[in-house]
Amino acid sequence: MKNETSLTPEEVAGILKIAKNTVYELIKRGELPAYRIGRKIRIDLQDVENYKKQGKKTEHLPETxxxxxxxxxxxxxxxxxxxxxxxxxxxxxxxxxxxxxxxxxxxxxxxxxxxxxxxxxxxxxxxxxxxxxxxxxxxxxxxxxxxxxxxxxxxxxxxxxxxxxxCRMQGFYALKGNPKGIKQWQDLTRPDISFINREKGCGTRVLLDEKLRVLGIDRRQINGYKREENSHLAIASAVARGEADTGLGIEKAALQVRGIEFVPLHKERxxxxxxxxxxxxxxxxxxxxxxxxxxxxxxxxxxxxxxxxxxxxxxxxx
Structure with missing residues (x-):
């Protein structure tokens, strides 16, 4: 993707850390320019960069x-x-x-x-x-x-x-076939397992930290605990690329990323x-x-x- 200037909606979603459906909504509302090549939708990288720059000026919570x-x-x-x-x-x-x-x-x-x-x-x-x-x-x-x-x-x-x-299911992302046999919370402390975490304050991070506390697991023993991404999709993608052996997230993201297997752990509201x-x-x-x-x-x-x-x-x- 480094040399590409024409991006798919999926690639734009990865760059902006949003859902693919949200990219389509931005296009539909005219907030993100796009064009068709045959039946495929494409977005210029420069338009994505312009959208991000505009967001830095306008995408903030309201003043009171x-x-x-x-x-x-x-x-x-x-x-x-x-x-x-x-x-x-x-x-x-x-x-x-x-x-x-x-x-x-x-x-x-x-x-x-x-x-x-x-x-x-x-x-x-x-x-x-x-x-x-x-x-x-x-x-x-x-x-x-x-x-x-x-x-x-x-x-x-x-x-x-x-x-x-x-209700959604939270669980571990692993490569297809789960080659390292990651099945339970305690597996995160294994020396052969690398982990990628969600950002502080999100529900997935709270679930992890509460489970570690209740089970008496020392987070300092988790290789990669301090590495963070800001979405379920970004975590699943990092595992698929081999940047980590596992991460925690919802099942839907595993269905969207090729080569990912989902290990269910906890039903959430x-x-x-x-x-x-x-x-x-x-x-x-x-x-x-x-x-x-x-x-x-x-x-x-x-x-x-x-x-x-x-x-x-x-x-x-x-």
Missing amino acids: TPAGRITAGTKPSIEGQTAFSGLVICGQDVLLDILTRHLERHPNGTRAFRHYVGSFSGLLALYQEKADMSAVHLWDGDTGVYNIPYVRRLLPGIPAVIIHLA YELVIKKEDLEKPHFQAVIEILQSEEFKRELQGLGDYDLTETGKIVAEV
Whole structure:
């Protein structure tokens, strides 16, 4: 790829550390120039670089008013647009990209700005009133409960509701055939195993660190613990390229990267956090209606790695 100036959507997704579907959405909205060669879509490397440079100027969480509340005029501009009136949704799963698309078509919907950050950063943005909702998957090793303990601690004094999105399977990525026989958490300390980690604050990193704590595993014995990537796809790709023997992530990324085998370990709950005071507002009601709709669930079923049994259900008021 070093000498190429024409990139596939998959290659652009790798460069920007986003899902391939998000690349298509950027192209569809005219935010990333693209062209066709036959039936194939291509993007010039220079246009990708220009998009990244523009992002450094405009891709930030919203500024707040003196009272700390976001107004439509202070939400982030998108590729030079002067104002953004809509919702700010934090989280990284492609499920949220699909939700955003459905939200734009809903009678009571709106446009949404997708901010690709981990669970801790998303909850912090919600607390600081720089986001309207955040997807989280944070496992508490003491209780075995997902998300509720963290929402209580990171949104102090703010009543919130947790809406279930999907259950996903977390596990190890390994080369096809799993030549090193990586099967359990303790295998990470083996001297013949190299690991690549997720960034601090994301749900996958929290799961790993909590498992290590509960099992009494010394993270200093893990070769590669301090090496980090910012997405499931980037971790799976690094393993496929031989840069590490294994990494932790969700099953869907293993289905997207050639030569990768998935070793399932832990079923997680991926959920959406909304302030209770916003719940009855039309845009937020639209989100719940979409999540509960059969149309939305059918679209997710084709992607794999989602258990949709409780999708759209309010599972907790915190």
